[in-house]
Amino acid sequence: MLALIAGRGDLPKAVALAQSVRPLVCAVDGFAPNDLVVDYSFPIEKLGGLLRFLKAQGVTQVCLCGGIDRPSFVITRMDIWTVPLVPILLRALKLGDDGALRAVIDVFESRGIAVRAAHELAPDLLPAAGVLTQAEPDQQAAIDALAGDQEIQEMGRKDLGQACLIRDGAVVQCEADSGTDAMLLAGGDDAVGALFYKAPKPQQDRRADLPTIGLDTAKRAVQMGLRGLVIEAGGVIVLDQDKVIETLDQNGLFLWVREKGAA
CATH class of the missing domain: 3.40.50.20 (Rossmann fold)
Structure with missing residues (x-):
């Protein structure tokens, strides 16, 4: 049972x-x-x-x-x-x-x-790799995602957080105990035009606390003026996937389910 x-x-x-x-x-x-x-x-x-x-x-x-x-x-x-x-x-x-x-x-x-x-x-909670939205990431998004890879390594050493905001290759905000929504709010004006990046910590036991995004995340990303979202393929759960994609499409943001380390 x-x-x-x-x-x-x-x-x-x-x-x-x-x-x-x-x-x-x-x-x-x-x-x-x-x-x-x-x-x-x-x-x-x-x-x-x-x-x-x-x-x-x-x-x-x-x-x-x-x-x-x-x-x-x-x-x-x-x-x-x-x-x-x-x-x-x-x-x-x-x-x-x-x-x-x-x-x-x-x-x-x-x-x-x-x-x-x-x-x-519930394997359907993990989306397939690829760009799931009408909008697509540009070369800067690829550069920012590589910066996200590096930041998650550092967050793993601290054993704290699974997400960050990156703009022009620089980390502007990191997730802490208060969670993803608090991170987005704390980003303030620095969040405008930034990339949302989320992935499991390198040493994380994936049987619990796998990173998750959902409709609230998508709505908050729109509200904060982000460019798009990048999540690690096979490592981040997406709840209400259809509604998430619809919300991002309506507002011109992209969702890139990215293979780890991909350029």
Whole structure:
């Protein structure tokens, strides 16, 4: 049996709808997914209780999908089943994004529960490589995308963020803990005419937190005056692909699903 460990946003619903049998939906308190009935809610301090519940339900696979901010850990809220996990959880909260997710994945796998990637369960979420819009990237976009490759390498070393804004070969804004939308807003006037670039970090475990864009990203790109979007082929999920492409086409922006390193 499959369970979704769901966060906010539309990704959990997209994964759930791609399954022939409805998965169990579990959500971290305060981060319920959009338009999806939650079967079990839990705070991070009761992760042990969640594991016990999953085993009782016969769950053998989970998918970590949706957005979750880095939580605090309040010892007084903890249940008895989470006590053995305290050292792991406290250490995870001090790590970067990927390090923290790897620690959580290890917790599930140590209990005999396999962790499946969202794009493995719903392969249509990964678009085919190529330019998907009427507008096409120019030579400057190719130069900016190469700068994006380099910046993601640096972000990987810091284990923070998966996106940046680039204009004329220079990075003008990078994603941090606050997320993609906050990065776009922070770009301000520097975002006008810039390229949006998004890709997985080099060392990232792709079973969780694969980069995602959707209709909100497309609308924000239009609002901020970007030239277009470049995402790594096979490495970035696109939700509501038809609506994303329609929005970009209506406003003259391009979407380039680019093979890593392509010129």
